[in-house]
Amino acid sequence: MSFLTDLIRSIWDRILDNKGKVTSTGGFLFGIIVTLALKDLYPDLEASYRRRIRQLRGVNIPHPLPGQTDYVRLEDHTRRNSKIITDPQDVRRTHDRDSVEVIPVGIEGLIGNTPLIKLGALSEAVGCEILAKAEFLNGAGNSPKDRVALSMINHAEAEGLLVPGRGDIVYEGTVGSTGISLAAFAPIHVYLPVWFIIVDNVVVMKLILHYNRCMPNDVATEKSTLLTNLGATVERVLPASIIDQDQFVNVARRRAEGHTSSTNQKGQGFFADQFENTANYLAHQSTTGPEIYAQCSGRLDAFVSGAGTGGTISGVALALKPLLPNLKVVLADPQGSGLYNKVKFGVMFSSTETEGTRRRHQVDSVVEGVGINRLTANFEAGMGLVDDAVKVTDEQAMRMARWVVQREGVFIGASSAVNLVAAARVGREVGKGGRVVTIICDSGTRHLSRFWKGVGELAVSGEEGSAELNLILDMEK
Incomplete structure (x- = not known):
């Protein structure tokens, strides 16, 4: 192989003219020689390649995490951990018994332990890490109400009411x-x-x-x-x-x-009474709150949530505040609701009740599931732990929903949009290095005829990215 290499180099030097260009005759001869030499060179090249592959096999090089630029190399696809397994004994050896998840029993086995996801585009635009508990992935009703409904039924059975x-x-x-x-x-x-x-x-x-x-x-x-x-x-x-x-x-x-x-x-008839039934907030105190703490490894600066019955914000606050005394719990409140003023000023009052503007139906909003003009037993259970409140208009919520689906690919419902507006505003205050957790309650598929219809009718702002987000957050309340 060294002889062929020396020969090719010698011929190449000879066929170069004084100006450094290849003559047509020399180039032709050089091509013939290289072609003839390949039959001798190829076995050596192939052997070298196979030695390289054998060295790589069995080496566990981790795949890059999101945000890293060390992309997967072609050789990664030839490693032992990606080969096709046909022998049943290999299947047993490959899958560690301790690592196999328990198969849930029925739909109730799919309630809780929902993932906590980072909203990358929103976090970058705000300058603070925004994490969302994906409660729309609960398996029965696809909302945090799965926890509540199951808790109310279980408590009623324990008390003999059902x-x-x-x-x-x-x-x-x-x-x-x-x-x-x-x-x-x-x-x-x-x-x-x-x-x-x-x-x-x-x-x-x-x-x-x-x-x-x-x-x-x-x-x-x-x-x-x-x-x-x-x-x-x-x-x-x-x-x-x-x-x-x-x-x-x-x-x-x-x-x-x-x-x-x-x-x-x-x-008998059993009135579930989700607003006053304390099995509501207890479900979140015993499950949602501890899950958030574990998923964040105990590191979070603020928790933001809306309140309809008040069970979520109270239950999570009651679970987290004893563990994180400096945690800021913030209420996200839609237009027409009186809870914002209750938290901020101690008075249950909505601007829609101002003389001359009073409406027949006080909670006059396209947002469903959050906002109320009375105190419930569930909200009162944790009201003392709520530190602040953010008021969110319908337009802010609708524009946020559109912003999120375009940049995060998450099709959210109305109450989730309210939560994200408030979480983003809190995130701007917390700043770089901070972490804010909120709730994505349900999918936008249940809000097509009202909320998302309104989203579709909104005029385009003309801004993009963080500029558009700031426009949304700074709209007149």
């Missing part, structure tokens, strides 16, 4: 998510028609199911449609104040009481 197989019916007043979760769980626990009260022109849809729900009529149609497909009885009523006996929560309570006192119906 008995599987007795013919009991679960009743609830809801705007969607809690009802969907209850409708998923009730049949598993062998309960009869679930009954939901939904606000909407007092149209009663009789579908015998395992859950009965009372629902306001200004709720996205996707939610009520999903409930009926889950088999629930959905009763729609008009929007009303909580002091009105025909308010959707009060109607659900009355239906449950009527069932229990009836001599014509089997079993």
